[in-house]
Amino acid sequence: MKIAIIDYGAGNIRSLAFALERLGETDLEITNSGDKILAAERVIFPGVGHASYAMLQLKKYGLDTLIPKLRQPFLGICLGMQLMCNQTEEGNVNGLGIFDTSVIKFKPLLKVPHMGWNKVMWYKNPFNEVIPSMEWYYFVHGYYAETGVQTVGLTEYINDFSAVMRQDNFIGCQFHPEKSGAGGSVFLEHFLFDEEMFSKKGETMA
Secondary structure (H helix, E strand, C coil): CEEEEECCCCCCHHHHHHHHHHHHCEEEEECCHHHHHHCCEEEEEEECCCCCHHHHHHHHHCCCHHHHHHHCCCCCHHHHHCEEEEEECCCEEEECCCCCEEEEEECCCCCEEEEEEEEECCCHHHHHCCCCCCCEEEEEEEEEEEECCEEEEEEEEEEEEEEEEEECEEEECCCHHHHHHHHHHHHHHHHHHHHHHHCCCCCCCC
């Protein structure tokens, strides 16, 4: 399977590539080329870094207009998911508008950033059919996507936030599946190989 990992100079790409290779996927293209992204069967948008810099890089390569038009399964991770939202308080930049919600900064009622293991509660949707609810995943983030109609997985830290969002072929996860052990591997495996997941709508928070 041809997998494109979007390279915008800020993502934790090597650890993600290793996680995919452990699942037997070696046809990986780390790229910022629109043509190569269009040709891929799966696209992954990793994220570590600052939102304003990442959006500048996406615009530089024309990916800000390309990504929302993609039709193959697409996964945004951490900052990648946040940039798929309407806008973010980090740098006060507009996002890609795939998920109809905003990204805001945690209030310092507990330690910020939210760093470490936490649970995800799934709503009734294709994920919930194949991935156990209340599984543990690894998070590192100081901003979070507010819950909305496209939220399919919820986590609590200071307040509830979107751990996983979905819109048609687009999926976003706030946690790092490549750092989340067996649970993260199962999540990636279903994104890669479970075609039926993308043909089911399921329920969200609406």
